[in-house]
Amino acid sequence: MGETIKVGMADLKICKEPDSLTTIGLGSCVGIALYDPLTKISGLAHIMLPDSTQIKNNSVIAKFADTGIKKLYDDMIKAGANRTRIVAKIAGGARMFALKNAATSSINIGDRNVEASKAMLKQLRIPLLAEDTGLNYGRTVILDSNTGDYIIRSVGKDTKTI
C-alpha cells in the first residue's frame, strides 16, 4: 500500500502506483476519477459547479466540471498516460436537502454537476465505466491506482466499489 493523497474541494491531483487519491465528504460536488490501466496513472478532481462560462468569478480551474476535467486529463497525459486508454468513474452529485420550492438556484446543482461531468467526458472521448451518483447522502471516495477501483464510503451504508 502506498500513500493516500488528499484532494480538497475545488481541487485536483494525480498519482502513480502504489498511491491512492481520496476526497472526503462529496455532497452535491462530483468526484471524477480518471485512470490509465496500463501505466496506472490516476487522477481525481473534486468539482463544485457545472460550467465555468456561467460564472463571473471563474479563476479556480478545479472548481468547475468543464475546466477541471480538462485540466486533470491534460495533467495525466503530461505525466505519461495515454489518451486512448484513459477511462472514467464518477461519484457524488447528491441532493443533500430535499428543498422543493425554495428560491435557490443550487437545488438541482448535484444533478447538473453530474450532467456537466458526463458531457465533458464525452467531449474528451473518455469512456465512463461506472457511476454512483445522485440520491441524498454524502460520499467519501478513494481511487486505488493499483487496481483502478473507486471505493465509496457513506454514513450508515456498506462500502461500495465500482
Add this chain to the structure above:
Amino acid sequence: MSNLSLEEVNELYLDVLKEIGNIGAGNATTAIANMLNLRINMHVPKVELLPVEKIGSSIGAEDEIIVGIMLGVEHDIEGSMMFLMDMQSARHLVNRLMMKPADYEGEFDEMDLSAIKEIGNIIAGSYLSALSGLTNLVIMPTVPYVAVDMAAAILSVPAIQFGMLGDNALMIKTEFGDDFAINGYFILMPEEGSYDKILKALGIPL
C-alpha cells in the same frame, strides 16, 4: 445597481451582520430556553469570512457527522439559510426536548428529527426576524429540511451557493448553553443581488 461580491463586503458590513447574528442568536436562545425551561447563557457570536474551499472543514473534521437544517428564504430577499450543530449539541437538545435521559446516545428516530426541524424553525425564525427588524425587509422562511451526514457533504451546499458568487463564504458561530455548551453555526446564503438589498435597507452606501 452594483452587484457586490463578498470580497467587497467591508468591515462595517461584517459588523452589521455580527450584530444581526447577535440579536438573532439572542432571540433564538430565549425561545429555546423557554421551550426547555432552562436558564441559558450565550457568548457573542463570531463572524468569519472564509474561502469556499475551506468551508467543508470549518466546523471540525470533514468526515465528522453533523446535523444541518436548511430553509429557503424568500420575499424581499431570496436565498437560503442553514443552521448547523455538532452531533453532541444536537443530541443534547433533542434529549432535553424529548425528555430522554441526558446521556442517551442512540440514533435519531423520526420524532427526534422532527424535534430538530422544530429547533431549526425557532433558531432560523429568530435570526430572520432580527434581520427583518433591522432592515424593514419582509423575509420569510420556508419549511426546514434536515440532513445528518458528513460535515463536508452538508457544507458542500453552502460552498456551492457561495461559489457561484465568489470565492468566500460567510459563517456565524454561536455558542449557548447552561451546563452544556451548544455550538451552532449560521450560514446565510443570499442569491445574487440580495446583499445589495440588505446593505441598502440598512442605509449603507454602495
